[in-house]
Amino acid sequence: MTEVPQVVTPKASDAATTERPLRADAQRNQAKLIEAARAEFVEHGADAPLEDVARRAGVGIGTLYRRFPTRLDLLEAIYRNDVDAIAGRAVELADEADVWSAFRTWITEFSAYAVSKRALFQQLFDAIGKGSATMTHSRETVSAAMTTMLERAQQAGVVRADVSASDVTRLVGGCTMMGALEPDQAARMVEVVLDGLRA
Amino acid sequence: MTEVPQVVTPKASDAATTERPLRADAQRNQAKLIEAARAEFVEHGADAPLEDVARRAGVGIGTLYRRFPTRLDLLEAIYRNDVDAIAGRAVELADEADVWSAFRTWITEFSAYAVSKRALFQQLFDAIGKGSATMTHSRETVSAAMTTMLERAQQAGVVRADVSASDVTRLVGGCTMMGALEPDQAARMVEVVLDGLRA
DNA sequence: TGCGAAGTGGAGGACGCCTCCGTATCGTAA
DNA sequence: TTACGATACGGAGGCGTCCTCCACTTCGCA
Numbered sequence: 001m002t003e004v005p006q007v008v009t010p011k012a013s014d015a016a017t018t019e020r021p022l023r024a025d026a027q028r029n030q031a032k033l034i035e036a037a038r039a040e041f042v043e044h045g046a047d048a049p050l051e052d053v054a055r056r057a058g059v060g061i062g063t064l065y066r067r068f069p070t071r072l073d074l075l076e077a078i079y080r081n082d083v084d085a086i087a088g089r090a091v092e093l094a095d096e097a098d099v100w101s102a103f104r105t106w107i108t109e110f111s112a113y114a115v116s117k118r119a120l121f122q123q124l125f126d127a128i129g130k131g132s133a134t135m136t137h138s139r140e141t142v143s144a145a146m147t148t149m150l151e152r153a154q155q156a157g158v159v160r161a162d163v164s165a166s167d168v169t170r171l172v173g174g175c176t177m178m179g180a181l182e183p184d185q186a187a188r189m190v191e192v193v194l195d196g197l198r199a
Numbered sequence: 200m201t202e203v204p205q206v207v208t209p210k211a212s213d214a215a216t217t218e219r220p221l222r223a224d225a226q227r228n229q230a231k232l233i234e235a236a237r238a239e240f241v242e243h244g245a246d247a248p249l250e251d252v253a254r255r256a257g258v259g260i261g262t263l264y265r266r267f268p269t270r271l272d273l274l275e276a277i278y279r280n281d282v283d284a285i286a287g288r289a290v291e292l293a294d295e296a297d298v299w300s301a302f303r304t305w306i307t308e309f310s311a312y313a314v315s316k317r318a319l320f321q322q323l324f325d326a327i328g329k330g331s332a333t334m335t336h337s338r339e340t341v342s343a344a345m346t347t348m349l350e351r352a353q354q355a356g357v358v359r360a361d362v363s364a365s366d367v368t369r370l371v372g373g374c375t376m377m378g379a380l381e382p383d384q385a386a387r388m389v390e391v392v393l394d395g396l397r398a
Numbered sequence: 399t400g401c402g403a404a405g406t407g408g409a410g411g412a413c414g415c416c417t418c419c420g421t422a423t424c425g426t427a428a
Numbered sequence: 429t430t431a432c433g434a435t436a437c438g439g440a441g442g443c444g445t446c447c448t449c450c451a452c453t454t455c456g457c458a
Contacts, residue, residue, distance in 0.1 A: 023424060023435060049414055060438030065416060119325050126318055222404060222455060248445060259407030264447060 030067050032057040034081055037074050046120055072127050076134050079124060083138045086110055090145035100158040104194055106149050107172060111190045114176040115183050160199045229266050231256040233280055236273050245319060271326050275333050278323060282337045285309055289344035299357040303393055305348050313375040314385045359398045
């Protein structure tokens with residue numbers, strides 16, 4: 001219900017490291033594992049048995065462990081995947097004729113997603129540190145998407161011109177990440193922020 | 200180093216429930232278990248084997264499980280214990296001649312403790328919910344201690360009069376609980392707050 | 399001092415974690 | 429197309445932790 005991401009981008013080898021790409025079957029399995037893990041973690045919490053994840057993905061437990069040596073690696077992969085999906089959603093929404101509605105939709109989806117995964121983020125964040133490649137990637141990706149959405153909305157004159165992308169990120173982040181809020185309370189706060197942003 | 204609490208108050212049956220008190224040996228074991236669990240969790244993280252906790256306490260694993268059916272129950276007991284210790288510390292400090300120094304010490308210790316256990320709290324909080332007896336007890340106890348410390352400091356004229364206990368709690372809480380801060384960064388923020396509070 | 403209630407301890411079954419290596423599949427070069 | 433090394437797969441099994449269960453011990457009241 002608050003699940004935004006579905007897009008499984010097999011992800012071309014990103015960083016500088018010159019590793020040869022995964023074999024085709026391995027790539028398929030990796031994608032299946034991420035998908036299965038997401039589903040399993042949603043249904044049974046973030047410490048569902050990894051054997052169940054492997055079974056659901058239709059691969060052996062050994063394959064899971066080769067690709068994701070720890071549970072955290074799996075969580076990290078899901079997270080990256082989700083961040084990419086959120087950015088992808090911004091691209092999709094860029095086609096919408098109603099610019100305000102597109103902006104509004106994106107912010108709402110983004111924050112709903114953030115709320116639903118707050119505890120998970122905290123855990124990841126604590127474990128891998130804010131300097132990690134994943135966190136940098138996440139910051140940059142979200143920031144780029146936010147900039148795109150915001151600039152379009154500002155050029156169309158539906159969002160006030162005196163706020164920056166980082167302001168908006170901080171505002172929305174503040175509504176969703178701090179404290180243990182009820183989802184609908186966070187949603188109300190986001191409504192207020194959106195109201196404040198509208199030109 | 201950031202470990203404030205040592206006081207193990209065996210805790211008279213608190214709520215309304217008319218349960219007969221624990222037998223003396225059971226009470227001793229309960230205290231030993233809490234103490235051992237605290238030590239074990241500090242040394243090996245919050246998912247140290249419960250068998251080790253039992254061994255360290257010098258009791259059987261069965262005894263541990265009878266008293267604390269889940270790991271969370273144990274964490275909860277430690278937390279309650281700690282909250283009581285912090286409140287106890289406020290009482291101790293009420294004797295200090297230098298009122299400002301006492302206030303400052305208490306706030307510093309309080310926040311250092313909060314920072315050191317932030318992740319744990321988050322976990323507990325998410326698991327048992329803010330309406331739980333433990334959380335209510337915690338809120339009330341801390342609030343009472345804060346009120347005591349603050350009023351004394353205000354009457355002595357060392358802390359500005361226009362702030363309430365809940366303001367201060369929120370300020371300090373804000374420095375310590377939000378985001379994944381480095382301990383010394385949090386400490387600096389607390390310094391700033393203290394500076395702002397001084398009359 | 400005796401006796402029932404309360405408490406204890408730890409063996410053992412269940413279950414999840416993770417490794418290891420024989421087998422299968424891929425992809426490239428001829 | 430074949431052939432062959434590199435790459436990847438699967439899952440049995442060893443290990444460690446969880447948690448239950450119940451025969452035995454201890455407490456504390458009369």
